[in-house]
Amino acid sequence: MASRVIIPQHDRVEGNGGIKQKNAAEGQGRNRKALNDIGNLVTIRDVEAKVQRPITRSFGAKLLANAQAPGDNKKAVHGVAVGKAVAVPKPPAKRVVLSKPKPVEVIEISPDTEEVKHEKLVPQIEKSAGSKKKKKVPTMTALLTARSKAACGLSNKPKKAAVDIDACDVDDELAVVEYVEDIYMFYKLAENECRPHDYMESQPEINEKMRAILVDWLIEVHNRFDLMPETLYLTINLVDRFLSLKAVPRRELQLVGIGAMLIACKYEEIWAPEVKDFVAISESAYSNDQILKMEKAILGKLEWYITVPTPYVFLSRYIKASVPNNEMEHLVYFLAELALMHYGCITFCPSMVAASAVYVARHTLFKTPVWTETLESYTGFSEAQLIECAKMLVNMHSVAPGHRLQTVFKKYSKPEKCAVAMCSPPKSLLAST
Structure with a gap:
């Protein structure tokens, strides 16, 4: 049997357009039935009505008006008999029609011949376990790519195994194992940007022997001050880059080396030597002001580009x-x-x-x-x-x-x-x- 739903009665309010219903706040707290029973059976003023259409506000007003009319004048409203139970027929179930996929034409190019073949694909329906799958035919593009790689010596050969040298440093935070490969890839890209070019032809008063003497003296100074290895390599890099950009007189070549080492010490060392230490180690060949001016000249010429891969x-x-x-x-x-x-x-x-x-x-x-x-x-x-x-x-x-x-x-x-x-x-x- 269909369940019954009790709809709360509403007071009528006379207006210019007809009958309006009030929102009854007190009806919100009453018990409610399941939603699938709404509209199956309606009781209006002790009158049962089976409906064949949804109860809209206007349709409900007509049902209410007919229910309040004298008993002899009850009539059907839009196919709904008031006072009689009407069976609601169930809607017919929809039939699901499965459409078979249409066969598609596929053009295959044979790798050996250039003939074009046409064949129809069988619809992709699940086959039985014993069915055989069609062999995959390589395309002309794949064949030409393989031949090109073979001709260039890029065939898929097994790569030789290389030892992971960072495996032992996984727990060492200072080793930055996660980033070390990217760091050295960047060094490889940046090393050509900071390389000095062949500058001896542009130096009228300096030759290769003088440069070798300067580097030999800088290595000795580096040992005397007990500096970091990075400081020495950066010093020579700064000297070569500065000499490749500016012609320097012979009497100032040692001053260039002192200024470059002063910059490198400030960049790499925790406790860098002071200017007076360089004056003393050069046997007062240059003053404090000359060293500071050369330091400024080197930085200006190199545009403060000091972070370089040595x-x-x-x-x-x-x-x-x-x-x-x-x-x-x-x-x-x-x-x-x-x-x-x-x-x-x-x-x-x-x-x-x-x-x-x-x-x-x-x-x-x-x-x-x-x-x-x-x-x-x-x-x-x-x-x-x-x-x-x-x-x-x-x-x-x-x-x-x-x-x-x-x-x-x-x-x-x-x-x-x-x-x-x-x-x-x-x-x-x-x-x-």
């Missing part, structure tokens, strides 16, 4: 990739400082100088293999790319014992440096092509 930042990374001991580490730094003194090394980028120093050091200490997959992966250089720079480093190592500039050689001949300067250079590299 060979040292690459050395620390590549030495780590080489899994070194103390002897090899000191030997790499010895070769790198020899490269600082040699003017010809400015033609190579800092990362190549660092990688070549590691390569020559491994040759010197008979490490096998000399150049591993890990080193090639982290440096980005193959063995063939390093040969030219490596030969230059071997030559410098060969002549270092008899060279008149002995600061670097004496520094790395001490026992605390494992006396790596006394090692025999790998002259077999000079014969390689």
Whole structure:
């Protein structure tokens, strides 16, 4: 049986347009039935009415008016018999019609011939477990791409495994393992922006020997002040960049070196030497005002661009990739400082100088293999790319014992440096092509 819904009675209010109903606030608290019973059975003034249409406000007003009329004059309103129960027929259920997908024409290009074939696809309906799937035919684009890669030597060969050198530093916050690869990718991009060009032809009073003497003296000053390694490499970078932008008289060359080291100390050191310390170590060759003016001139000419990737930042990374001991580490730094003194090394980028120093050091200490997959992966250089720079480093190592500039050689001949300067250079590299 249909459930009954009791609709609260409303007072009629006479108005200009007819009958209006009041909002009965007291009816809001009464019990309500389920929504699906609303409209099935209505009781109006003790009169049951089965309806075949929704009870709107106007339709409800007509039903109410007929219910209040005399009993003999009850009549049907819009097909609803007042006073009689009328069965509401259920709406017919809708039938769901499934439309089959239309066959689509597909044009296939055979990889061997250029004939165009037409075939119709079977509708993609679930097949039985025993049905066989059609073999996938490679397209002409995929075939041509594979042939191009094979012709260029870019076929999908298995990559050689490289050791993760940062795995041991995962718990070290200072190692910034999450960002170290991105940092060195940026160094690789930025190193060419801050490289000095060949400037000796633009310097009328300075030659390569004078520059070597200046660098040898700066390395000695660096040792006397016990400064950080980063300070030395940044000092030489500032000197070369300034000399590549401005012609300097011979008498001011040492002043340029002092001004560059003063800037590098302020940038790298916690306790930087004062200006009076540089005056004293240069035996009062220059005054305080001259040093400060040169410092200002260097910064102005370089536009305060001091944050640059020097060979040292690459050395620390590549030495780590080489899994070194103390002897090899000191030997790499010895070769790198020899490269600082040699003017010809400015033609190579800092990362190549660092990688070549590691390569020559491994040759010197008979490490096998000399150049591993890990080193090639982290440096980005193959063995063939390093040969030219490596030969230059071997030559410098060969002549270092008899060279008149002995600061670097004496520094790395001490026992605390494992006396790596006394090692025999790998002259077999000079014969390689």
